[in-house]
Amino acid sequence: MLRVGIIGGTGYVGGELLRLLCVHPKAEVTVVTSRSHAGKPVDAMHPNLKGLLDLKFEDVDPSAIAHKCDLVFTAVPHGAAMNVVPGLVDAGLKVIDMSADYRLPADVFESVYNKKHADPRPTVYGLPELHAEEVKNATVVGNPGCYPTGAILTAAPLVAAGVVDRIVFDSKSGISGSGQEPSETTHYPNVAENVRPYNITTHRHKSEIDQELRALNNKVKIHFTPHVIPSVRGILTTAHAFINKPLTDDQVRAIYNEFYAGKPFIRMSKPTLANVRGSNFCDIAFEIEKGTDRIVIVSAIDNMVKGSAGEAIQNMNIMYGFDERTGIWMSGLPP
Amino acid sequence: MLRVGIIGGTGYVGGELLRLLCVHPKAEVTVVTSRSHAGKPVDAMHPNLKGLLDLKFEDVDPSAIAHKCDLVFTAVPHGAAMNVVPGLVDAGLKVIDMSADYRLPADVFESVYNKKHADPRPTVYGLPELHAEEVKNATVVGNPGCYPTGAILTAAPLVAAGVVDRIVFDSKSGISGSGQEPSETTHYPNVAENVRPYNITTHRHKSEIDQELRALNNKVKIHFTPHVIPSVRGILTTAHAFINKPLTDDQVRAIYNEFYAGKPFIRMSKPTLANVRGSNFCDIAFEIEKGTDRIVIVSAIDNMVKGSAGEAIQNMNIMYGFDERTGIWMSGLPP
Amino acid sequence: MLRVGIIGGTGYVGGELLRLLCVHPKAEVTVVTSRSHAGKPVDAMHPNLKGLLDLKFEDVDPSAIAHKCDLVFTAVPHGAAMNVVPGLVDAGLKVIDMSADYRLPADVFESVYNKKHADPRPTVYGLPELHAEEVKNATVVGNPGCYPTGAILTAAPLVAAGVVDRIVFDSKSGISGSGQEPSETTHYPNVAENVRPYNITTHRHKSEIDQELRALNNKVKIHFTPHVIPSVRGILTTAHAFINKPLTDDQVRAIYNEFYAGKPFIRMSKPTLANVRGSNFCDIAFEIEKGTDRIVIVSAIDNMVKGSAGEAIQNMNIMYGFDERTGIWMSGLPP
């Protein structure tokens, strides 16, 4: 049994990791930390876990953790992870970091997040469909952002095929991506019966999308605008791509099928948030506009699973040689 | 033109008063106060009013207000109103208070709200369908709570008829009743796809329901449990009433029709939140359970209109001899 | 591996059984029937299952089914099941029926559903927390209705203890209980931002609640009013119970703990739809009203799981001697 810990287990990301890991057949959660709730039962903060998990929050102590864990997930805020991870690595642990701290090279991070990086080690971008080999041998994996997971998976095959010049990602996300902390933007009357674009041309997740897609084709132009819709979970990504040569449906389908061959969580299937809710799947479909140079590719993921905790467990599975589906091979929850 | 002011104009109640008053044909808003936003345009906080209202927030100054107003609505928190109202009254103004401070006799208020009352004057409970005559001549009107408006209107005719022994009010409210301030209970993921009972046997609004219904029949037993549903506006009140003698549909209908004769905002009509949304109507229907002593009466109101700002304007209309429908005679907003 | 079939696999109930059974470690779905979709892949109707299940819909043929199955779930409409079940039983199969046809004695069924019963065999009411012993040896189990599951579990301990005289169940359900077929009552604009009481004093599920609670105490008076809230899944049951002697919190807690000792899916925990969403748990809490004879007990279940498919699988587990948690021991899905 792989022994895993969660650093920062009170928020949505920690809760979602626990939801999935508490029934994972090859991993056991042995430590969950929280500075502010140390000593309290984990199910006091996550009552959905009552009966499924019998642990108390502990304070963070790398050497104590190292005695009880093989791997830790760091689910602390951006900027905090970089101060926690080195100690964990030094104590001999592998780390999957859920924040933005290990997704970008340190210099890019510093420019995008406007913050000095305290631990500028080389990073592995933990998008398993693109980087399984590097993940396999990584000590620290930077787990991707939710929007980037959706956007990159939507467009990567066409970009890699060199047929796309420009893509506008118009993304629609559930509000859970904003986290557990109440704010004006998560206030029910401000979300319900509404749809809110934000950081319209400036969202920091764009740097991850740029990094990954431009690694596949450095000439592609990327635009990204996120919106929040009245939904708790899920991201629907609408990618308006402009192609540089005519393509048929069959050609596009072949590009996707080939690119994602052997990737169990990618389904060429009409995307709806319901069909992927609670699951690690990414459903993708496309439509070519007749008489123009536009192709629209649409995908759906659960931002908390494939866009966060599920993807992290998929990375864990890969790091330890388990079938990558282990513990996360379940249906979405429609309706 | 009646000149009106709003003390505390930044919240939901102030905003809703402004939404309705800015097109009221016999009243003009001349002052809107806010300590924290003094000097800012009102439409900076209420962008829905842009183009409809050209005012700036002012600081609270009773004598200045008295020069510009005939009537003020006090839309400040419970416990704060009692410190503001005396100065306004002394300056010659009439007041409709939106808080709980003037709904109950001072001794009852003190016991329910656990707070010394600073202005223990006799109160007029501003439920126009029951107290139009007192409202007409009042200087200070205590505008009813949203749950009490729904509950009292639902049951008053049967209680007054002396046919009911006990009523369980199971109320379902939109979240806007919690106000504009974000909190854990208004966080979208905690409200959506959920329904939350709270203050299950202890909600303070029960004292208003008690006061009004027991004035009609002091033997009736009242129970009240509120719930929040995933809706922004509206209260649906389900009243489970236990009757002390058999009644037919026709008898019950007659009781309601007679009690509400000449009350334009009460409609005997299948209640849905949509049909009353944004409007001052209260829609009521009932069903007698065959073979038992239960009758179920259901009503729908918009908590922000008939349960707050609309009812206040109805009171204003009555105080100044206008037709009580003036400025609030509009359809609900389905779908 | 237990071989199971689903008769009527295109609707919500069939889909939810498939969602859970496709990853059940001791059961394998070998047959899914649909008259209208025979020959089509199951994941054409349930795209959430793509990759998880490789089956085609078949036409209904009891003898063919008997060769491939040990147990079948009949997920066909009320009134249809009674015509299908006898043939399956004669072919040697065990049956868990998801309709209302086997929940009530035939004479009660006929009176409530106003329909002649074609198969008036003795029934086993498959509420595992009350009838595990009978379920164990049953050939045909009538799987309970969703509202009754919630209502009975909420009140049974107090009723069995003889301390309750009367209960008003005010239930709030997600719309998925209305099934997959679009109608005026499931039309989004009629459900969103609304709450709708229906069959206010006449819902047929009341007969199940009566049957089970009056078997525990035949003097208790039962009232039941269902509502639909803007939620897809979940039932919150608010039980207003009137007690015949004073009770303390400790006494009530002891009554529940004793009654549900050893029942893994019952949790004494603050009920929210989110915490049980997608899971088989029933979360229960209570509050005693000071100075009156009312106690309010509240529960939350997922109507599609504990109120339908999950409970059916729990029954299956019991019938075949598996741990009753097998395949359904998973967390709810908050947020």
Add this chain to the structure above:
Amino acid sequence: MLRVGIIGGTGYVGGELLRLLCVHPKAEVTVVTSRSHAGKPVDAMHPNLKGLLDLKFEDVDPSAIAHKCDLVFTAVPHGAAMNVVPGLVDAGLKVIDMSADYRLPADVFESVYNKKHADPRPTVYGLPELHAEEVKNATVVGNPGCYPTGAILTAAPLVAAGVVDRIVFDSKSGISGSGQEPSETTHYPNVAENVRPYNITTHRHKSEIDQELRALNNKVKIHFTPHVIPSVRGILTTAHAFINKPLTDDQVRAIYNEFYAGKPFIRMSKPTLANVRGSNFCDIAFEIEKGTDRIVIVSAIDNMVKGSAGEAIQNMNIMYGFDERTGIWMSGLPP
């Protein structure tokens, strides 16, 4: 008092016209037709109007209508209007048609709607901000589609200024645009917690957007993809525009301010569906992407008001020389 009739008054469009017209100070509804509900009170289908309107549905009879009306709104399906309008015009009535039948030249209509046009008269496209002069003198006005109203108003100033080469309209609409008839796509479980792109490259409304924007600059390339979000009312249009020369914020703002000078319903204000809900406003904002050729313009309208009934009444006001705000000058309904 202008006498107006509504042909086809049972659906959402008819209901919304009635909601607004029943309190319009210069118009009186004298006829509402419905073949299937002739003889029934209008408020039986539109219970929100109870107390506000005392009319019965009548059968359609152009000459009878002509005796009682000056103007009629035809709110019948696409393809049906063209068979009704000629008779009304011949009877001397002015007509505002709510369907697609009079928005496009007959040849374009026939190609887009794949249907022979029965009444190929020249059309006036009733977007008042662009065509007030033609509307003023029109006999038949084709009231614009909801998506086109949002899209055209969002982009027209930049297109007219010649600075835009290509625009991708990614529109998000409430479900009320699908009408009153329940269907799989309006089924609550399919809409809630979801977002659905549809007619991704083929929506027929694109022809209206093309017509109007290419009349302003025939070189602009238009793309349009609509989505349905879990909202009843409202359209948020996200326009990703590609500019052919660098622009500053001030320049863009000046372009909009000049283009919309004297247009009371256009507000340069952060768009939210709540701020325009129930109102005739169109709120617009923009953001220029640094370092690229993209500008994102976003607008919000209520699809049932500015995108339908409100715009029609605005057209009516213009046709009869009333202030265009008459009867529709009201705030949106936040929260």
